[in-house]
Amino acid sequence: MKIAVCVKHAVDEAELKIGPGGSPLLAGAAGKMSTFDKNAVEEGLRLKAAHQGEVVVFMVGGTESKKTLKEALAMGADRGVLVTADTVAIDALRTATMLAAAMKRSGPFDVVICSEGASDTYTGQVPPMVGELLGIPYVGYARKIEIDGKAAKIERSLEDSVESVEAAVPFATSVVSEINDPRYPTLIQIMQASKKPVEELNGEEIAPAGSRRGVEVLSMSSQPTARKHVMIDGSPDEAAAKLLDALSKEGVLK
Amino acid sequence: MSGQVWVYSESEPVANEVATAAAAVAQGASAEVRMVDIGSVRPATRGSGGRLLLKGPAGHEVSPAVAAEALARAAKDLAPLAVLLGATRDGREVASRLAAKLGIGCMAEVAGLASDGQGMTGERNVFAGKVVAKVRCQFPAVATVKVGAYPKAAAQPGESQEKDVGPVSDQTKTVGREKKPAGAVDLRSAKVIVSAGRGVKKKEDLAILAELATAMRGALGCSRPLSADLGWLPEEHHIGLTGVTVKPDLYLAVGISGQLQHVAGMKDSKVVASINTDKDAPIFQASDYGIVGDLYQVIPALERALAARR
Numbered sequence: 001m002k003i004a005v006c007v008k009h010a011v012d013e014a015e016l017k018i019g020p021g022g023s024p025l026l027a028g029a030a031g032k033m034s035t036f037d038k039n040a041v042e043e044g045l046r047l048k049a050a051h052q053g054e055v056v057v058f059m060v061g062g063t064e065s066k067k068t069l070k071e072a073l074a075m076g077a078d079r080g081v082l083v084t085a086d087t088v089a090i091d092a093l094r095t096a097t098m099l100a101a102a103m104k105r106s107g108p109f110d111v112v113i114c115s116e117g118a119s120d121t122y123t124g125q126v127p128p129m130v131g132e133l134l135g136i137p138y139v140g141y142a143r144k145i146e147i148d149g150k151a152a153k154i155e156r157s158l159e160d161s162v163e164s165v166e167a168a169v170p171f172a173t174s175v176v177s178e179i180n181d182p183r184y185p186t187l188i189q190i191m192q193a194s195k196k197p198v199e200e201l202n203g204e205e206i207a208p209a210g211s212r213r214g215v216e217v218l219s220m221s222s223q224p225t226a227r228k229h230v231m232i233d234g235s236p237d238e239a240a241a242k243l244l245d246a247l248s249k250e251g252v253l254k
Numbered sequence: 255m256s257g258q259v260w261v262y263s264e265s266e267p268v269a270n271e272v273a274t275a276a277a278a279v280a281q282g283a284s285a286e287v288r289m290v291d292i293g294s295v296r297p298a299t300r301g302s303g304g305r306l307l308l309k310g311p312a313g314h315e316v317s318p319a320v321a322a323e324a325l326a327r328a329a330k331d332l333a334p335l336a337v338l339l340g341a342t343r344d345g346r347e348v349a350s351r352l353a354a355k356l357g358i359g360c361m362a363e364v365a366g367l368a369s370d371g372q373g374m375t376g377e378r379n380v381f382a383g384k385v386v387a388k389v390r391c392q393f394p395a396v397a398t399v400k401v402g403a404y405p406k407a408a409a410q411p412g413e414s415q416e417k418d419v420g421p422v423s424d425q426t427k428t429v430g431r432e433k434k435p436a437g438a439v440d441l442r443s444a445k446v447i448v449s450a451g452r453g454v455k456k457k458e459d460l461a462i463l464a465e466l467a468t469a470m471r472g473a474l475g476c477s478r479p480l481s482a483d484l485g486w487l488p489e490e491h492h493i494g495l496t497g498v499t500v501k502p503d504l505y506l507a508v509g510i511s512g513q514l515q516h517v518a519g520m521k522d523s524k525v526v527a528s529i530n531t532d533k534d535a536p537i538f539q540a541s542d543y544g545i546v547g548d549l550y551q552v553i554p555a556l557e558r559a560l561a562a563r564r
Contacts, residue, residue: 011381013381013382013384013514013515014513014514016381016384016385018384018385024381024384024385035515036496091359091360092350092353092360092362093353093354093357093358093359093360096354116496117496119382119495119515120380120381120382121362121380121381122362122363122379122380122382122495123346123360123362123363124343124346124350124362125346125349125350125353125360125362126350127350128318128346128347128350128351128354129350129351129353129354131351132322132350132351132354132355133354136425137319137425137426138319138347138351138426139426140318140343140346140347141343143489156343157343157489158342158343158344159342159343159434160433160434161431161432161433161434162431162432162434163428163430163431164428164429164430164431165426165427165428165429166426166427166429167425167426167427168425171426176489176496177478177482177496178481178482178489181483212357213359213391213392214358214359214391215359215360215361215389215390215391215395216389216390216391217387217388217389218375218387218388218389218390219387219388220380220385220386220387220388221385221386222384222385222386223383223384223385223386225521225522225540227526227539227540227541227542228542228543229538229539229541229542229544230542230543230544231538231543231544231545231546232543232544232545233546235555236547236548236551236552236554236555237555237558237559239545239547239552239555240545240552240555240556240558240559241559243527243543243545243556244556244559244560244563246527246543247504247525247527247543250504250524250525250542251503252445252446252503252504252524252525253446253470253504254445254446254470254471254472
């Protein structure tokens with residue numbers, strides 16, 4: 001079974017600094033593998049363990065993002081494909097177009113796995129777009145995937161319901177984080193990851209952007225929510241009484 | 255003939271919110287709003303303008319794949335300026351597929367929509383809600399509208415239009431659907447939420463928080479580790495970026511450290527109070543009232559104080 005997993009080198013939102021004017025300092029900001037992508041890699045590895053084959057990790061990013069690809073390789077993926085592009089200036093459809101083009105070059109794949117959304121931008125658009133562009137069935141928000149031969153049974157976790165969906169291999173999917181517990185690579189795996197092959201493709205060469213503009217970011221500003229930050233002291237009973245007084249005054253106590 | 259702004263959501267209440275956003279876009283673009291139904295008319299959808307029925311797909315149950323294909327076929331012929339959907343899980347899929355089919359931009363989970371006539375702008379949270387990005391997309395464009403960001407549109411009469419898009423087949427088959435427990439539904443409409451984090455030492459102790467929630471006529475939520483890692487509560491209770499987004503009058507965070515991904519799901523709460531043993535816990539930065547203390551002492555004290563007042 002050939003399994004493609006998409007990962008993103010995301011901005012580490014906890015480390016992101018805000019400049020004096022309120023705009024985020026994205027140049028040189030710390031990055032990490034998008035939190036939920038670990039579940040996508042884990043699911044790829046789980047399927048490989050059950051069905052044999054290989055796990056290929058795809059990523060659109062700059063050279064600084066290679067450590068995320070390495071992390072996926074350390075977790076156990078067999079090889080990586082880095083599609084180089086300036087990720088700040090592109091929208092989801094552009095990213096998906098480059099991922100799909102890269103997959104077509106080294107495919108076809110039986111299963112394409114993404115996470116439900118990137119931890120930094122969280123549009124959740126790339127997974128269905130990749131499925132659409134590859135022209136294969138797509139089932140999003142999977143919390144359980146079972147494959148038997150060419151038939152897949154997937155549980156989709158929606159807001160208020162869980163759907164059971166049948167699809168035929170090949171298919172694309174996005175997984176929610178409750179689907180599995182991602183493994184931590186061992187030191188040996190981390191060292192071995194550097195020896196695994198990583199192919200570099202130029203995004204503009206494999207999928208020319210043309211004149212398409214897509215979604216543009218006009219501005220970004222930090223929006224700290226105005227909170228009162230009142231610290232209440234005293235014994236538990238005193239603090240509890242003071243808190244209830246304050247909440248009554250706010251009119252939020254039912 | 256003026257342009258059109260289409261509204262589609264698989265959820266009727268959400269469609270009526272999206273209609274309000276669409277009216278703002280239509281006003282800026284001198285366009286008309288069309289509430290789109292696929293397969294059959296849904297009488298409950300009100301919306302602020304005319305209706306467009308896409309005939310061809312059968313039945314009431316329209317999967318995201320079928321909805322996207324029907325919308326794409328109709329859009330190729332009727333050339334709407336914009337198609338707006340709800341940022342539900344299904345809505346995100348329909349919007350993404352539609353944008354990919356048409357090769358146009360798709361703004362994700364936006365609020366504050368407006369149009370300058372040539373395109374539309376909107377605002378969205380990025381970096382787990384730490385930053386708001388203003389985004390723009392030239393017409394024709396697709397967008398998903400943040401759920402809960404707009405009031406539901408009032409019913410308005412308008413022109414009805416029909417378009418036959420032909421039969422649409424689905425590559426996948428939905429063979430079952432089960433309602434999740436009511437947790438998620440309760441949380442989204444709850445006025446008071448008591449939310450549990452890693453400070454709770456064992457699963458059984460959640461009972462004290464559930465009791466407090468009941469005493470406050472509220473619902474019980476939790477941070478991601480409790481549902482995703484420990485499995486102490488069903489996923490429907492998880493408040494955060496990938497869980498439920500809530501905006502109660504009162505959010506009481508108990509033993510929650512306050513990771514950005516959690517705060518992203520509750521930062522629109524009217525008043526936030528938190529209890530944590532660590533005075534440096536980031537949750538206090540996101541709170542109006544903070545108590546540095548042991549939840550196993552403070553929660554019973556709160557229950558006693560509440561009982562004394564009633």
